[in-house]
Amino acid sequence: MSSASPVRESQRACIVGIGETRYTKRGEQADRGEWALACEAALNATRDAGLDPRNIEGLASYSGDTSLPWLMQHALGIQHLRFASMVWGGGGSGACGSLAHAVAAVESGQAANVLVFRSIVQRPGSRYGEAGGFSEVPQIDLLAPFGMLMPASMMAPSFMRYMHEYGIRTEHLAEVALAFRDNAQRNPRAVMHGLPLSINQYMAARMIAEPLRLYDCCQENDGACALLVTTAERARDLPGKPVRVLSAQQGGNPGWGSATMGSHTMPAAEYGWGNGEQLSNDLYAAAGVSPSEVDFAQIYDHFTPAVLMSLENFGLCGRGEGGDFVAAGKIRRGGSMPLNTAGGLLSEAYIHGLNLVAEAVRQLRGESTSQVPGARVGLVTAGIGSTPISAALLAA
Amino acid sequence: MTMTSYLPDLGPITAPQLPDHFAFWDYCAKRELRFQCCSACGQWRHPPAPVCPHCGSAAVEWKLAPSRAELFSYTVVHHASTPALRGHVPYNIAIVAFPDLVDIRIVSNVLDVPPQELRIGMPLQLVWQEQAPGRVLPLFVRAKATA
Ligand SMILES: [Zn+2]
Numbered sequence A: 001m002s003s004a005s006p007v008r009e010s011q012r013a014c015i016v017g018i019g020e021t022r023y024t025k026r027g028e029q030a031d032r033g034e035w036a037l038a039c040e041a042a043l044n045a046t047r048d049a050g051l052d053p054r055n056i057e058g059l060a061s062y063s064g065d066t067s068l069p070w071l072m073q074h075a076l077g078i079q080h081l082r083f084a085s086m087v088w089g090g091g092g093s094g095a096c097g098s099l100a101h102a103v104a105a106v107e108s109g110q111a112a113n114v115l116v117f118r119s120i121v122q123r124p125g126s127r128y129g130e131a132g133g134f135s136e137v138p139q140i141d142l143l144a145p146f147g148m149l150m151p152a153s154m155m156a157p158s159f160m161r162y163m164h165e166y167g168i169r170t171e172h173l174a175e176v177a178l179a180f181r182d183n184a185q186r187n188p189r190a191v192m193h194g195l196p197l198s199i200n201q202y203m204a205a206r207m208i209a210e211p212l213r214l215y216d217c218c219q220e221n222d223g224a225c226a227l228l229v230t231t232a233e234r235a236r237d238l239p240g241k242p243v244r245v246l247s248a249q250q251g252g253n254p255g256w257g258s259a260t261m262g263s264h265t266m267p268a269a270e271y272g273w274g275n276g277e278q279l280s281n282d283l284y285a286a287a288g289v290s291p292s293e294v295d296f297a298q299i300y301d302h303f304t305p306a307v308l309m310s311l312e313n314f315g316l317c318g319r320g321e322g323g324d325f326v327a328a329g330k331i332r333r334g335g336s337m338p339l340n341t342a343g344g345l346l347s348e349a350y351i352h353g354l355n356l357v358a359e360a361v362r363q364l365r366g367e368s369t370s371q372v373p374g375a376r377v378g379l380v381t382a383g384i385g386s387t388p389i390s391a392a393l394l395a396a
Numbered sequence B: 001m002t003m004t005s006y007l008p009d010l011g012p013i014t015a016p017q018l019p020d021h022f023a024f025w026d027y028c029a030k031r032e033l034r035f036q037c038c039s040a041c042g043q044w045r046h047p048p049a050p051v052c053p054h055c056g057s058a059a060v061e062w063k064l065a066p067s068r069a070e071l072f073s074y075t076v077v078h079h080a081s082t083p084a085l086r087g088h089v090p091y092n093i094a095i096v097a098f099p100d101l102v103d104i105r106i107v108s109n110v111l112d113v114p115p116q117e118l119r120i121g122m123p124l125q126l127v128w129q130e131q132a133p134g135r136v137l138p139l140f141v142r143a144k145a146t147a
Helices: A034-049 A067-075 A095-107 A153-168 A170-184 A197-204 A256-263 A279-288 A304-312 A322-327 A354-365 B019-030 B084-088
Strands: A013-020 A058-062 A084-087 A115-118 A207-209 A221-231 A243-251 A296-298 A377-382 A389-395 B034-036 B059-066 B069-077 B091-097 B105-108 B123-132 B135-142
Touching: A013 A034, A013 A095, A013 A354, A034 A067, A034 A221, A058 A067, A058 A095, A067 A322, A067 B105, A084 A095, A095 A115, A095 A221, A095 A243, A095 A354, A095 A377, A095 A389, A115 A354, A153 A170, A153 A207, A153 A256, A153 A304, A153 A322, A153 B091, A170 A197, A170 A304, A170 A322, A207 B069, A243 A279, A243 A354, A243 B105, A256 B105, A279 A389, A296 A354, A304 A322, A354 A389, A354 B135, B019 B034, B105 B135
Parallel strands: A058 A084, A058 A115, A296 A377
Antiparallel strands: A013 A221, A013 A243, A115 A221, A243 A389, A377 A389, B034 B059, B069 B091, B069 B123, B091 B105, B123 B135
16 A cells, blocks of 8 residues: 655654543543543553653644643643644544544644544533534524434434435344444443343334434443554654554535535435545545555444445445445454444444544554454544544554 | 414524524515525525525525425434423424425425325425414425325
8 A cells, every 4th residue: 555645754643542531321420520531531642652741742622622722731731732723523523533633733743742632521411312502503593493403313314315215224224233232242441341232122222313213323421532643753762553544534525514404405416325425535545545455444323324324435335235235244343344343432432433543543453352353454434414524544 | 273383482592593594584484485596696505605605696686485395304203302392202304305496405394294104205385384473484294186
């Protein structure tokens, strides 16, 4: 695989550390708060990298993280802060976007060591199924009077259209939920560890917004995750095995600015297909790899149909083939395209997708609890069905 | 006959925040469904926006929506997002398209159709319903066969 980037090899960005807190059900870490969790994840990431936290030079987060740069500088003792960035995007669609900012900062020399982080402690009244969280969406007046008030109902019509157009069935959605829950049984960090899911439980669960049943929707969790990004040159002086960032990008297709948070007026041909095609093309081109070279993927699984759409958008199967692809067992451990090997957002934890990047790093280091033999290239996606979304290609 | 609205008033969350949306709701209050149409290039757009995405002109006319409408997609919501909706689940949310316009849709509700009879592509007809004083919603019913 060759690099399409003009950046010198020694300046190419690597992830040299990952750090996490305990992942729990929502509210269980409320007494500690988001700042404390962000710091714990940051210290774990710097320890993993073998770096002094005071040598962090840049900070990148997304989705309105409350652990503001001055709080992080204060707590971590950062001596030479040179870069701070917040990526736009609701939910976790900025997970790989914040990584992209860190990559841009280290590759351009704006900062040597950049911490990417996301910390979540969910408060009463900010439940994903409750109406409270959307008063700041400027186009909410076109949605709320009709009862479109939560992420599940905002995205369900797109999923319904997708299933209608391509013959996707409930069983296909169930396979995604069951596969990820199965992976969580081998991952002690997963909130759903020790809680296997059967097809009968899946089918019997309450409907949220058709076609989404309870287990088609991600969890609500408390926890924090962090990554430490630096250059290949600096990585050579660190003890761990660096994971190369082949590309990390944000994007969105034309017309998607009026999508799920607007009036659903995205182009008809792709209404039921997500929003990743253009980003996907850019991502692979910049990385100099093709989808056939991807060994595993961590796909943003806020909802199960989004996983099928993402498989198609990011070229891991053909358009409309997502259902057959999962039905053939390909996304399971031992399959040709293992997905969400730590359990994903559905079964590990919903840390707005940054934990998917951490799991990709573990895979490429050979440290996953569901290790893919010989994993060399991994795809991570962040969000589908809104704009902008983001994604990254990582390599051992 | 007493009319109860399909969904209850949900208060401040439903209020328009972008000035570009004010005219849309003002027309709805007069029971007119109108969309922005660019005076320079003639292309329709929705949601309301200050500039035409096709040509960049800010000159705009508000034109009446065509009467032909159909169900482009939908969901049936079973989870009440707010206590006010508890007595109303399950309810449908419809994405309504206008076959005579390209990629102009609105979020709405379909009245008087049981969830299991909703079908993508079914013809719909516009009706108006007051949800709160001054807040009149464009809603839809099943269109009569060859009206
Ligand atoms: Zn124009």
